[in-house]
Amino acid sequence: MEEYILLIDTEDAKGLVYNISKVLFANNLNIEQNSEYVDKETNKFFMRSVITGNISKNILLKELTEVLPKNAEIKLNKKAKKDVVILATKESHVLGDLLIRYIDGELNANIKAVIANHEDLRDLVEKFDIPFTCISADGMSREDHEDKVIQRINDYEPEVIVLAKYMRILTPKFVETFPKKVLNIHHSFLPAFIGANPYKQAHKRGVKIIGATAHYVTNDLDEGPIIFQDVVNVDHTYSWEDMRKAGRNVEKIVLSNAFQLLLDDKVFVHGNQTVIL
Template sequence: MKEYILLIDTIDAKGLVYNISKVLFANNLNIEKNAEYVEKESNKFFMRTVISGEVNSNILLKELTEVLPADSTIKLTPKAKKDIVILATKESHVLGDLLIRYIDGELNANIKAVIANHDYLRDLVESFNIPFHCISADDMEREAHENLIIEQINEYEPELIVLAKYMRILTPKFVETYPQKVLNIHHSFLPSFIGANPYKQAHHRGVKIIGATAHYVTNDLDEGPIIDQGVVRVDHSFTWQDMRRSGRNVEKVVLSNALQLLLDDKVFVYDNKTVIL
């Protein structure tokens, strides 16, 4: 029997779960899994429900709208693999990890293509029988180069775009073209040490932990809603190069964890924060 994921984001009120469940029951749908969360400060209610059965989406969404508070957000999607496109530059560790997880069936995704601004990773990507496109930025204005990237991405119509160490800052146009669809991995435990060379920054500060942060891309550099983070302990004997080597292992795990959360429709965004259900 086909399964769907129902996401509801609304103002908290008495009887919400009862009313939602009543609509699902009336439509002969079964609840396979359910998770809820109430944010007390904002009085927000979040609910993720896996349902099974024959769904008439128009009727179901209409009936749910009728029993929920005004301005509720309701999203209903089939439980299926999502199409993604990966952007890369030269570094292979994060991209290689995603490709191995993909081939091993660990990612609930279809990797449609990898797009890079250098040709370094072509052999790696094509060894997995995945299309690779090199769009060089040499002697090009940033906007002109980005337009070519967007044009290439749109040929694949992905539901998510993953920045696997893509080292170019994206313009507001790009972000607005793919709102809440671009996932980035930052080699630092944000909000500390944003921008370039975070391991040098961390080393100079004498930190005792380093980490990585996976977040949505917004127009504010490295300040998008955080989806997942991870850390590893270091000490005074670590050079910044040692920290970078250790940090790369964390980057791989954090990015794959965050991506899987998005692929499974477990992430809600509000006030530049996330709720993970």
């Protein structure tokens, strides 16, 4: 018995759920879980179904295409672990959290490799028996360095790429090479506190909330479709070091939650927004 995730993104119309269910029934498939959403403003319909049975993928996709509006986006993914590559620089808190969750079996992923532009995290990564590659950017243009990173990523053919505090601005070429595949995390201080030590700046301003945002990477820096966010409360008793600790903790939680949503095929991109089903 096979288990698949069916994802449908199309114009809304009467009878969609009935027509989809009829095709699934005719193919002797069972719906184990189902979620739907209609955006009234754009007349868009989104559906995620977990289905089981003996599936003939080509036949099923053909029959679904015949009953759905033109230009409907249909994806049928086998429920399995996704291949993942992580990019990192020097900060260990987010990467370490992901590696621990991975070893504990919390993530529906195969982490194929960690690629970094510094050697600092090699020992950490190799403790988990995961390949580590350092591609230094010293003396290289951004484009030349990125070409080497892209080449190395392609060796692993990942379905998801995670930026675990990878402190490099990606070029349009990189984004276009891996569309809707790159997950990033940033703290909530952007764009208010930019540059060196934003936590010191936030402490001086008396910030009361610290948060983090996980999002797809686009050509607009830190403005891609948001997948997950969270916040923690702080007060006047917090030093800037305490604020940094709180910020790092929320970054870990936000990134891991967003990562799991991608691994479970629960994220639809809708313009510059996301629909989570």
